[in-house]
Amino acid sequence: MANIFGLDALTTLALAGARTTRIELGTFVVPTFPRHPFAMAQQALTVQGACGNRLALGIGLSHLVTMQDRLGFDWDHPIRHMREYLSVLNPLLAQEPATFEGQEFRVSGAQLGVPGSAAPPVLVRVYSRARGPGHHGYRAAGGPPGPAHRRVITGLRHHQRR
Amino acid sequence: MRLGLFPLPTDATRVQDVIADAEQAEQLGLDSF
Numbered sequence: 466m467a468n469i470f471g472l473d474a475l476t477t478l479a480l481a482g483a484r485t486t487r488i489e490l491g492t493f494v495v496p497t498f499p500r501h502p503f504a505m506a507q508q509a510l511t512v513q514g515a516c517g518n519r520l521a522l523g524i525g526l527s528h529l530v531t532m533q534d535r536l537g538f539d540w541d542h543p544i545r546h547m548r549e550y551l552s553v554l555n556p557l558l559a560q561e562p563a564t565f566e567g568q569e570f571r572v573s574g575a576q577l578g579v580p581g582s583a584a585p586p587v588l589v590r591v592y593s594r595a596r597g598p599g600h601h602g603y604r605a606a607g608g609p610p611g612p613a614h615r616r617v618i619t620g621l622r623h624h625q626r627r
Numbered sequence: 628m629r630l631g632l633f634p635l636p637t638d639a640t641r642v643q644d645v646i647a648d649a650e651q652a653e654q655l656g657l658d659s660f
Contacts, residue, residue, distance in 0.1 A: 466637065466660070472642060472645065477642055477645050478649075480642060480646055481645060481646045481650075481660070484646050484649065485649050485650060485653045485660075486653070488649065488652055488657060488658065488659060488660050489658060489659040489660065490649070490659070490660055491659055491660070521659070
């Protein structure tokens with residue numbers, strides 16, 4: 466499910482998860498800048514609780530125009546932002562203590578406790594400079610690949626051909 | 628609703644419509660939404 470200028474995908478998938486029992490539920494790019502990794506992890510684990518651990522969490526930087534020009538976030542170091550973001554997000558999703566001292570994020574002993582919720586697989590939207598402008602895809606950052614992984618990857622390839 | 632078409636499994640813009648699409652996707656036997 467998309468997460469751009471309309472519905473919040475994670476909230477919506479939590480509701481969809483409560484009305485379904487089997488199907489895997491995946492987000493496309495949930496932008497990282499507007500959500501501290503603690504908030505992202507907390508929301509994702511809550512969705513896991515609502516859907517019985519069927520979430521595939523897609524995240525990404527979004528775009529300079531949207532994040533910096535429209536929303537005012539600093540886009541000077543997007544790769545560093547994502548690297549540090551994952552350093553905080555991944556232990557929080559695993560419900561382990563997160564301590565990190567970076568230039569974008571600083572956390573000390575942060576931890577979440579959501580019984581029954583497992584860390585979802587995380588897909589990170591990446592850009593391939595080697596393959597030229599416009600080539601991008603998803604790279605799994607954690608958890609086993611599932612059907613939603615294939616769907617978003619296939620969808621992205623389709624999008625590139627358009 | 629346009630289930631199964633890429634890049635998005637649903638083009639619904641209202642919460643209740645997305646939920647309905649997810650339910651239908653599951654009923655159709657799709658493995659992800």
